[in-house]
Amino acid sequence: MQRAAPAPALGDAVAHQTETFAEGLRLDCGTLLRPLKVAYRTYGRLNESRSNAILICHALTGDQYVAERHPVTGKPGWWEIMVGPGRPIDTNRFFVICANVLGGCMGSSGPPSEMTDAEGRPQGRPWGTAFPPVTIRDMVRAQAMLIERLGIPKLFSVIGGSMGGMQVLEWAALFPGRVFSAIPIATAAWHSAQNIAFHEIGRQAIHADPNFHGGEYWRHGTIPARGLAVARMTAHITYLSEQALARKFGRRLRTGPMLTFDNDLFEVESYLQHQGSTFVQRFDANSYLTITRAMDFFDLAAEHGGSLGEAFRATPVRFCVISFSSDWLFPTAMSREIVRALNAAAANVSFVEITSDKGHDAFLLDEPDLFRTVSGFLKGAAERWSRG
Ligand SMILES: CC(=O)SCCNC(=O)CCNC(=O)[C@H](O)C(C)(C)COP(=O)(O)OP(=O)(O)OC[C@H]1O[C@@H](n2cnc3c(N)ncnc32)[C@H](O)[C@@H]1OP(=O)(O)O
């Protein structure tokens, strides 16, 4: 495997746009995280009536840089295809907000940020593995504090894919009066056993890296690049599909056919190694452990006495649930569970399964049906909203 370049001092190397909440946030685990920092970006303009705000919730390794060049990688924003002037989420019309999740590594409070004591006093070291466990609900509460600080009484829409979709569902369940519409994409109301199992492989790979040092790698001036890269490689396979891999690489060899056991023999191996080594340049291993755990513990039904319908009881929120036919990580059946629960709550819900062979990450790619569905739903919802 190629040696990964050392990661920049994540989170601190770049000056992020951040709101600080001195009062902190009481987490589901009972810890008061104080102060709370939420790094975010906005696109477009908030209208006078403050009625055009859309919150985008990012997935596991995303961040707030949705529609602009990424300050660490220099690559385009992760959803520029969806968000921008004239795009399905049109920033000529909507005020778009995206915050780095709690536990992340791009400026919000998380393992790489400076540890504080119970009184909020800085401790002169990163949290590392001492960062308290967070839940999807904690992430949403932190976002809600930001939205309040920005003076937005009600979001026109909350939109997100994968873990972003989990946050969308949590927003609707926790703050039904503060959300007009919701678009959960390629997601589920609870993390499946298979998905937890895949996450565990990644976590074990990180733990097994000698440069991990029990999570105190910052103390040793190392990063567990190999472990984190293997975690990403495993995860990346789950974001694609057999058809996508066959189309991209098939059984193509990088070199001529020969009987060796060298690394990098097949194109698909080289591709995965590239995905792993570029990932470690932009992501923190302790954040990866924290956020994968948050996903694993997500179970919206369990939060509501075992009934998903209860999570949405009497909800006024309008939902558009979207899945992809080739997504085996968050399969359409999981979206149907959400739709069934919304139906049981007599909620206003539409559901679209988009035919695609690109797998789970289809939501990040050029999928005209996805763009049509999102822009069509937002148009319809805006008409409803303006009628009051
Ligand atoms: C909702 C959120 O918050 S998501 C935010 C997190 N962001 C991501 O996960 C994005 C990272 N993931 C990806 O890029 C995923 O691969 C996808 C599926 C979304 C992108 O798919 P595609 O656009 O089809 O790109 P593809 O999977 O082909 O990967 C292209 C990369 O692989 C490299 N590559 C392609 N073939 C090979 C090969 N044989 N050997 C080595 N590298 C290769 C390309 O050079 C390119 O590298 P670069 O990204 O550094 O420029």
Ligand SMILES: N[C@@H](CCO)C(=O)O
């Ligand atoms: N590939 C995206 C989606 C995963 O669910 C990410 O890394 O966040």
